[in-house]
Amino acid sequence: MPTALPTGLKATVTVPGSSANLGPGFDTLGIALGIYDTVEVETIPSGLEIEIFGEGADDLPRDSSHLVIKAIHSGLEVAGVEVPGLRVVCHNEIPQSRGLGSSASAAVAGVVAANTLAGSPLDAAALVQLSSAFEGHPDNAAASVLGGAVVSWTDVPVDGVTDTTYRAVGVQVHPSIRATAFVPDFHASTDAVRQVLPSHVTHTDARFNVSRTAVMTVAIQHHPELLWEGSRDRLHQPYRADVLPVTAEWVNHLRNRGFAAYLSGAGPTAMVLSTEPVPEKILDGARQAGLRVVDLDIAGPVSATLSRV
Numbered sequence: 001m002p003t004a005l006p007t008g009l010k011a012t013v014t015v016p017g018s019s020a021n022l023g024p025g026f027d028t029l030g031i032a033l034g035i036y037d038t039v040e041v042e043t044i045p046s047g048l049e050i051e052i053f054g055e056g057a058d059d060l061p062r063d064s065s066h067l068v069i070k071a072i073h074s075g076l077e078v079a080g081v082e083v084p085g086l087r088v089v090c091h092n093e094i095p096q097s098r099g100l101g102s103s104a105s106a107a108v109a110g111v112v113a114a115n116t117l118a119g120s121p122l123d124a125a126a127l128v129q130l131s132s133a134f135e136g137h138p139d140n141a142a143a144s145v146l147g148g149a150v151v152s153w154t155d156v157p158v159d160g161v162t163d164t165t166y167r168a169v170g171v172q173v174h175p176s177i178r179a180t181a182f183v184p185d186f187h188a189s190t191d192a193v194r195q196v197l198p199s200h201v202t203h204t205d206a207r208f209n210v211s212r213t214a215v216m217t218v219a220i221q222h223h224p225e226l227l228w229e230g231s232r233d234r235l236h237q238p239y240r241a242d243v244l245p246v247t248a249e250w251v252n253h254l255r256n257r258g259f260a261a262y263l264s265g266a267g268p269t270a271m272v273l274s275t276e277p278v279p280e281k282i283l284d285g286a287r288q289a290g291l292r293v294v295d296l297d298i299a300g301p302v303s304a305t306l307s308r309v
Helices: 067-079 102-117 124-133 139-146 190-194 203-221 224-230 245-255 280-288
Strands: 009-020 029-043 047-054 085-092 149-155 165-171 178-183 260-263 270-274 292-296 303-308
Touching (some): 102 303, 224 270, 245 280
Parallel strands (some): 047 085
Antiparallel strands (some): 029 085, 149 165
């Protein structure tokens, strides 16, 4: 039987956003970014109370369909505890549906909050597993859990095994690397953008991406001068260009000027990883075109505290 938690426990979780793929590492590479959602979860005598501030405050549901709530219940179940009721307050800085890991961060926040309320019985691998299950791939969620950069992969069910396993390892990021996000003012649906991808690719393109993914992992850790070469891709960005023309235009514009630009996740954000700041003239042009420009540090792992109220 689950253990009943008392009322008056409060978990406060600060979770970073993330950027996935980094060019060639489709559903594999991710990096945590210094833009954060903070979620406060308190056990109360009964019911469900939700408050949302910041990004998504006008659109996100305030009932059990909210992703944070789903993730909390998933974490509580795996941790073997239950609660009489919940009060959840979300302070969102991560733009919604822009390719900056807002959904993965919500899942991570909920799972980590549940784990914190339960006394932290779940390790990092379990947190990656539970939060990645909501996305169906571990790149964003693993980056938010572990911080820094990650290499992630999925073990699919075989030989009677029914559970999909999501795994990731951390990759240390060279201290000189910084991120600059070029964020359009429209949303992109991950599912919709995935629908334009072909079911098959050529052996030549597959080989190209394998090599550039290997280059990117080296570039991130030790050789940032290779970021431009390591961020080249043939498997997903060319196919998404027609449905994300503004993003494709800015990725090309930046790459033609020597910056390692790529489509962040499913977009529509264009991301640059670099060791030098993007020139102000380029940034001004992006702002005039209606893009929000955000300079971002590489973030550490999700953090959480437990208190009594």
